Amino acid sequence: MARRTTEHQTRVGPTSPSGRRAGPLDVDAMLADRRTGIIVCCGSGGVGKTTTSAALALRAAEQGRNVVVLTIDPARRLAQSMGIEALDNTPRPVTGVVPSSGGEAGRLDAMMLDMKRTFDEVVESQASPEKAQQILANPFYIALSSSFAGTQEYMAMEKLGQIHRDAKKTGTYDLIVVDTPPSRSALDFLDAPERLSSFLDGRFVRLMMAPARGPAKLMTAGFSLITNSLTKILGAQFLKDLQTFVTALDTVFGGFRQRAQQTYSLLQADGTAFLVVAAPEPDALREAAYFVERLSEDGMPLAGLIVNRASPAPESKLAAEEALAGARRLQGDGSGSVAAALLRLHADQVRLVERERELRDRFATAHPQVPTAVVPALPGDVHDLDGLRQIGDLLADSASAG
Amino acid sequence: MSDWSKVQLHVVTGKGGTGKSTVASALALALAHKGKNVLLCEVEGRQGIARMFDVDPLPYGERRLTTGLPDADGGRGVVYALHIDAESALLEYLSMYYRLGRAGRALDRFGVIEFATTIAPGVRDVLLSGKVYEAVQRNSRNKGAIDYDAVVLDAPPTGRIAQFINVGGEVGGLAKVGPIKTQSDTMMKLFQSPQTAVHLVTLLEEMPVQETIDGIAELKKDRLPVGGVVVNMVRPRDLTADALAAARAGTLDRGAIEAEVKAAGIEVTPTLVDDLLLEAREHAERRALEDEQREVVRGLGVPTYELPRMTGGVDLGALYEFAGLLREQGMA
Structure with missing residues (x-):
């Protein structure tokens, strides 16, 4: 349990002296390092992953790299400003990229992931046209490809793999930035490829395929008991559709598993940098902690933590309690509503800043090895390249400011 | 008089980070008037309720959680909690309807339970919402179960909500006949009736408001009843x-x-x-943006409720405070 103190600078956990803490995350060094080929931004929903990914991609491009950013569900106006309103699963050039500090700008492409389209493409590339048609029309496939928990995560990884292979062949991009879907839990995103292939390998699926494969001897007594009870519960058509689906998918089996494995190794490779994005709130930081733990368990290269939307710390040292007491005194004599309101605002601000710092400190105590960048909240929403540039500057400033 | 006095099932959704679990909990406390039993359910497997109320992780089983916000005369109802997971829901369903005998064990042995709950498209959602349905309209097979005056569901986020409760569409499309089909049709009847209300939680920021607009459109498309919009984390308004x-x-x-x-x-x-x-x-500057978004929310033509931002974070006391505010504004 963390101790509560007011002097945050001196608060150091017994197992993690501040000397061993990783310090700030140097975003510009990461972007400038040509070995960084893939940046994956992950984190829970609503923490600004999409904006962070776009801002990093733009910054890298303006510093001369050739970048493609793969986003999942950008805010409409941000998507418009990047020219990716249409969900066509193809990277589109972003206009308005200007070189920073006299150098030469690279290029920036952006695309929005169409999960179903990506899934369809995989099927089409793996199966004969006839088989593919059969799969694409199956109600189970339709449900699986559009709603299976984890499909979106898997497809984001699949698309990353595709773009990476193409980029390697043609040399179009030297950096791919991926925005991951807001997973229900940290596990979804890393487990998706594994889950999909274990699904295809599952006992039940193999049993479902057995009859179609041939000898009826595989139809054990146990299995007919199952099919009978499933037919009773679900209806015969359900089972028939399922069987057709599983059998048809069998054709693309090997391909799926192999690709999932490839993508997984790609993520583990040195050229990949994972960034965990969070907001300074207990839930978001708890999710961030899960991600950090999972990434290290799976041997994924974690570059750091980005804490978005931090409340800016006031310069002056006026404590919240003192400001509130002052506000009360002012209201007591019936005058000065503006100053009283400002003092209350100040007290709110101080409390927010203290709470956020405490949360970040706890995180750092538990995960001292994670370099962190803290991005102050902007008053407005980000929906153009200027806004992204501003976020990029704040990300980079975080390193120099410490 | 509450705006939703006829509603038995309150579904609370919202974009990630808007505080829908907080709102669902506060709503449950607010609905628990004297003599009423309210059930608060969660389906995302995050044990958010346990954390918020500072109790041990919830099992698959209804637990007395706390008492509701006191009425004017001091009377208060009881709030129960239930953590629903798909696997337990399926096993309960099978034993309730089909008596888990040899077939049930075989289903497990052949990985069907695992298949159904983790992989089979839409089945997971149906199992989860099926249990919620059972809590609202108690089944005669579930002997000795509590009859709730209201059930509050801390639901999946806005992007998935229509899909989550539109079980007719998902499974109805796959199982065209048979008991599952009949049951999902019955569930849909409740979910589409005025006994259900889907409330959306938002912040006065562009993205969450946009998601609320999209969510409402999607609910309407599936003829699911749109409830109120709860605007969370509103900034203080004491400057003229x-x-x-x-x-x-x-x-x-x-x-x-x-x-x-x-x-x-x-x-x-x-x-x-x-x-x-x-x-x-x-x-x-932020207030100006909030006011803009507030106008957009007003334009949606649904009842709206506002909850203030808590700079110190939301603890149990804050939940009761929120419950009081929701009651004052007529949500419960």
Whole structure:
């Protein structure tokens, strides 16, 4: 349990002296390092992953790299400003990229992931046209490809793999930035490829395929008991559709598993940098902690933590309690509503800043090895390249400011 | 009189990070008037309820959680909690309807339970919402179960909500005949009836408001009843419109503020006054954005409720405070 103190600078956990803490995350060094080929931004929903990914991609491009950013569900106006309103699963050039500090700008492409389209493409590339048609029309496939928990995560990884292979062949991009879907839990995103292939390998699926494969001897007594009870519960058509689906998918089996494995190794490779994005709130930081733990368990290269939307710390040292007491005194004599309101605002601000710092400190105590960048909240929403540039500057400033 | 007195099932959804679990919990406390039993359910497997109410992780089983917000005369109802997971729901379903005998064990042995709950498209959602349905319309097979006056569901986020409760569409499309089909049709009847209300939680920011608009459109498309919009984390509003305008324009009277702060018994430094003016300006800018979004939310034509931002975080006391605010505004 963390101790509560007011002097945050001196608060150091017994197992993690501040000397061993990783310090700030140097975003510009990461972007400038040509070995960084893939940046994956992950984190829970609503923490600004999409904006962070776009801002990093733009910054890298303006510093001369050739970048493609793969986003999942950008805010409409941000998507418009990047020219990716249409969900066509193809990277589109972003206009308005200007070189920073006299150098030469690279290029920036952006695309929005169409999960179903990506899934369809995989099927089409793996199966004969006839088989593919059969799969694409199956109600189970339709449900699986559009709603299976984890499909979106898997497809984001699949698309990353595709773009990476193409980029390697043609040399179009030297950096791919991926925005991951807001997973229900940290596990979804890393487990998706594994889950999909274990699904295809599952006992039940193999049993479902057995009859179609041939000898009826595989139809054990146990299995007919199952099919009978499933037919009773679900209806015969359900089972028939399922069987057709599983059998048809069998054709693309090997391909799926192999690709999932490839993508997984790609993520583990040195050229990949994972960034965990969070907001300074207990839930978001708890999710961030899960991600950090999972990434290290799976041997994924974690570059750091980005804490978005931090409340800016006031310069002056006026404590919240003192400001509130002052506000009360002012209201007591019936005058000065503006100053009283400002003092209350100040007290709110101080409390927010203290709470956020405490949360970040706890995180750092538990995960001292994670370099962190803290991005102050902007008053407005980000929906153009200027806004992204501003976020990029704040990300980079975080390193120099410490 | 509550705006939703006929509603038995309150589904609370919202974009990630808007605080839908907080709102669902507060709503459950607010609905628990004297003599009423309210069930608060969660389906995402995150044990958010347990954390919020500071109790041990919830099992698959209804637990007495706490008492509701007191009425004017001090009377209060009881809030129960239930954590629903798909696997337990399936096993319960099978034993309730089909008596888990040899077939049930075989289903497990052949990985069907695992298949159904983790992989089979839509089945997971149906199992989860099926249990919610059972809690609202108690099944005669479930002997000795509590009859709830209201059930509050801490539901999946806005992006998935229509899909989550539109079980007719998902499974109905796959199972065209048979008991599952009949049952999902019955469930849909409840979910589409005025006994259900899907409330959306939002912040006064562009993205969450946009997601609320999209969510409402999707609910309407599936003929699911749209409830109210709960605007969460609203900033304090004690500056007048004039002062806000001046703060934005940077024309607040510095001298007057200095004098007042001094009168308040606080040592005035230039840094402090700079801070106050800067904070006022940022606050005013955000307030202007909030007001814009508030207009958009008003334009949706559904009842709206507002909850303030808690700078110290939301603890149990804050939940009761929120419950009181929801009651005052007529949500419960």
